[in-house]
Amino acid sequence: MIASPHAVILKQVQHDGLACAAFAIFLATATPVFADSSLPPAPLAYTQLPDPRQEAKAAALMHSLRCLVCQGQSIADSDAEMAGDMRALVRQKIAAGESPDDIRDWLVARYGKWVSYDPPLDAMTAPLWIAPLLLLGIGGWVAYGRFRKHR
Amino acid sequence: MKRFVLWAPLLVFLIFLGVFVTGLIKPESSTIRSHLLGHPLPEFKLAPGVPTQPGVATADFKDGKPKLLNVFASWCVPCAAEAPQLEQLAKTGVTIHAVAIRDRPEDIVDFLKRYGNPYIRIGSDPTSSVQIGIGSSGVPETFVIDGKGIIRYQHIGDIRAENIPTLLSELEKAR
Numbered sequence: 001m002i003a004s005p006h007a008v009i010l011k012q013v014q015h016d017g018l019a020c021a022a023f024a025i026f027l028a029t030a031t032p033v034f035a036d037s038s039l040p041p042a043p044l045a046y047t048q049l050p051d052p053r054q055e056a057k058a059a060a061l062m063h064s065l066r067c068l069v070c071q072g073q074s075i076a077d078s079d080a081e082m083a084g085d086m087r088a089l090v091r092q093k094i095a096a097g098e099s100p101d102d103i104r105d106w107l108v109a110r111y112g113k114w115v116s117y118d119p120p121l122d123a124m125t126a127p128l129w130i131a132p133l134l135l136l137g138i139g140g141w142v143a144y145g146r147f148r149k150h151r
Numbered sequence: 152m153k154r155f156v157l158w159a160p161l162l163v164f165l166i167f168l169g170v171f172v173t174g175l176i177k178p179e180s181s182t183i184r185s186h187l188l189g190h191p192l193p194e195f196k197l198a199p200g201v202p203t204q205p206g207v208a209t210a211d212f213k214d215g216k217p218k219l220l221n222v223f224a225s226w227c228v229p230c231a232a233e234a235p236q237l238e239q240l241a242k243t244g245v246t247i248h249a250v251a252i253r254d255r256p257e258d259i260v261d262f263l264k265r266y267g268n269p270y271i272r273i274g275s276d277p278t279s280s281v282q283i284g285i286g287s288s289g290v291p292e293t294f295v296i297d298g299k300g301i302i303r304y305q306h307i308g309d310i311r312a313e314n315i316p317t318l319l320s321e322l323e324k325a326r
Contacts (some may be wrong), residue, residue, distance in 0.1 A: 037226045037253035040280040068183060068288035082288070083252060085279035110286035112186050142156070 036081055044091040045084030051095075058091050061100040063106065064117040065090070074117060185286030185294075185305050192220075192300045193284040197274025200251040200259050207248045207274035215298035217325035218246040219318070220265040221270070222282055224254050225262035227290040233309035234266035240315065241269035245322060250281050252290050293318070297325035 049055040062076035067083040075083040075090070093103045107115045119125045186191075196208035212218055221237060223230040241247055249270040251259050259273065276282055285294065285302065295304035295318065304321040306314060 037224060038255065038258070039253045039277055071181060082279055082282075085253075086283060088278060089280065089283060107283075108186075110186055110283065111183055111288065114183060 041081070041084045042088035044088035046087075049091050049095055054094050055091075057100055058094040061094070061103060062087055065104070066115050066117055068111065068115070083138055117126075162184045172218045182307050183288045184307070186301050187286045188305060190302060192296055192302055193281075195274075195281045195284060197276055198248065198279060199255055200249070200254060200273035200275035201263070202260075204270065205272050207250065209273040209300060211248060211272060212296045212300040213298070216246065216302070217270075217295060218248060219322070220285075220294040220296050221247055221249045222252060222285075222287050222292045222294075223249055224252045225258040225289045226254070227252075227314070229309035230291045231262070231266050233310055233311070234269070236310040236312060236315060237269040238267045240310075240318065243319070246271055248274070250274050250276050252276050252279055253280055295321045295325050311324055 049058060059076065063074050065071045065075045065086065067075045067078040067080055067086070069080045069082050070078045071072070073083070075086045090103055092107075104118070106115055114117060119127060119128070192209050192212055194209050196210075197206045199206040206215070212220070219240065226285060237247060247269050251273055254275060254277070256275070259275075263270075274281070282290075287294075287305075289307070291309055293306040293310060294302055297303050303325040304318075310318065
């Protein structure tokens with residue numbers, strides 16, 4: 001019988017207290033916080049739509065929607081089960097003829113603007129658009145002052 | 152003015168450093184609340200999750216009495232942790248309907264056998280569609296639904312003993 005990789009590691013580290021502690025930490029941190037189910041992914045999670053035009057629309061949208069469990073990734077990039085379910089949902093809705101903007105609004109109504117990587121221009125996000133212009137202006141002003149002095 | 156211009160870059164650098172360090176020490180909160188509080192439960196009709204109990208639909212929440220909607224899964228560890236608290240709520244007369252996320256009947260049966268069954272109705276949601284529909288972003292989550300089917304409160308994560316009074320008072324408020 002072949003020993004499992006975990007059992008082999010355990011035997012090796014038993015000789016060394018520090019490594020044993022490290023292994024304990026590894027075990028503790030390796031426990032998944034979001035366990036996975038045993039169901040296969042939703043049919044449209046990893047399958048493209050037959051119509052390339054629809055698939056292109058769905059793909060563009062999926063790249064700009066945030067995965068709810070991994071949070072730093074878009075649902076197009078994530079392998080999380082819920083991201084797969086969200087991709088399937090997006091493809092179903094696109095196939096049913098819904099527009100990408102409507103689907104985004106549908107998700108924003110449930111999870112807030114947080115779920116979208118394409119924030120609208122409003123009072124909350126205005127600084128993001130204005131600040132670079134403002135900084136560029138200040139930079140230009142400082143540079144102008146410097147160049148004039150050296151002349 | 153000249154002195155200020157000289158020190159401004161350092162000041163800006165320190166502000167950035169402060170922002171980055173706080174971001175590193177205290178990362179952004181990761182709980183995403185449903186934005187459907189105060190809105191009606193979306194329309195859905197789920198097939199039974201176990202052979203011995205009925206499935207669940209939006210209509211089941213419109214009989215005039217407030218209820219709990221528990222989003223759970225047999226593969227979810229915190230769901231096992233909250234089972235005694237749900238049991239306790241059920242014993243005090245609270246109606247709890249459940250949506251089982253990405254689950255198989257035999258696994259749900261096994262889970263209920265091990266941890267108790269506080270549910271009246273259990274719907275099976277194999278593609279998380281109802282979960283996404285109500286703005287839930289994980290398991291377990293528990294929603295207080297009033298007698299007209301309006302979502303009144305959302306509890307994210309497992310229910311601990313100290314959360315029971317809050318849930319009971321939210322149920323009372325939803326009456």
